[in-house]
Amino acid sequence: MTLTPMTDPDLAERAAWAVLRDVTDPEIPVLTLEDLGVIRAVAVDAQAHAAHVTITPTYSGCPAMQTMEIDIRDRLLRAGFKTVEVETVLSPAWTTDWLSETGREKLRDYGIAPPARGQGTGKAVLMGHDPVVACPQCGSEDTKPISEFGSTACKALYRCNSCLEPFDYFKCI
Numbered sequence: 001m002t003l004t005p006m007t008d009p010d011l012a013e014r015a016a017w018a019v020l021r022d023v024t025d026p027e028i029p030v031l032t033l034e035d036l037g038v039i040r041a042v043a044v045d046a047q048a049h050a051a052h053v054t055i056t057p058t059y060s061g062c063p064a065m066q067t068m069e070i071d072i073r074d075r076l077l078r079a080g081f082k083t084v085e086v087e088t089v090l091s092p093a094w095t096t097d098w099l100s101e102t103g104r105e106k107l108r109d110y111g112i113a114p115p116a117r118g119q120g121t122g123k124a125v126l127m128g129h130d131p132v133v134a135c136p137q138c139g140s141e142d143t144k145p146i147s148e149f150g151s152t153a154c155k156a157l158y159r160c161n162s163c164l165e166p167f168d169y170f171k172c173i
């Protein structure tokens with residue numbers, strides 16, 4: 001894909017989105033940043049070949065966010081933008097409801113239970129009100145948390161009482 005000449009603002013903005021659609025979550029490579037819903041805004045100055053991307057991290061302590069920022073900058077620079085700014089906005093805070101339907105399906109296919117709807121920031125989980133988490137293997141809702149921390153900080157480890165398989169639950173908060 002070539003972006004030059006990039007004098008049409010609409011075209012430049014669409015080009016920036018097209019690039020961003022390809023950036024994936026470093027921890028869950030099947031999920032794009034678009035699936036996650038972390039990209040809030042993209043502003044493009046076509047004349048200056050500059051892009052300003054606003055993102056909201058899935059949670060402020062997520063170590064993957066720094067990698068995402070570097071990826072975003074790198075991809076846009078390689079696509080022909082000369083200046084790339086990535087701004088992090090913490091308010092309103094990202095909630096698991098921002099995860100797209102496509103993103104939820106991809107998680108299930110990947111063997112990770114997507115976050116339960118309406119969990120908001122996920123604080124309910126921390127307060128001991130366990131959400132209903134369906135097993136990505138067999139779909140059973142008879143599951144229980146084994147550990148607050150799965151393979152990464154963004155996941156909790158669960159086990160299915162039906163098929164006895166352990167699985168990750170995406171609980172990025």
Ligand SMILES: [Zn+2]
Nearest residue numbers: 135138160163
């Ligand atoms: Zn199961």
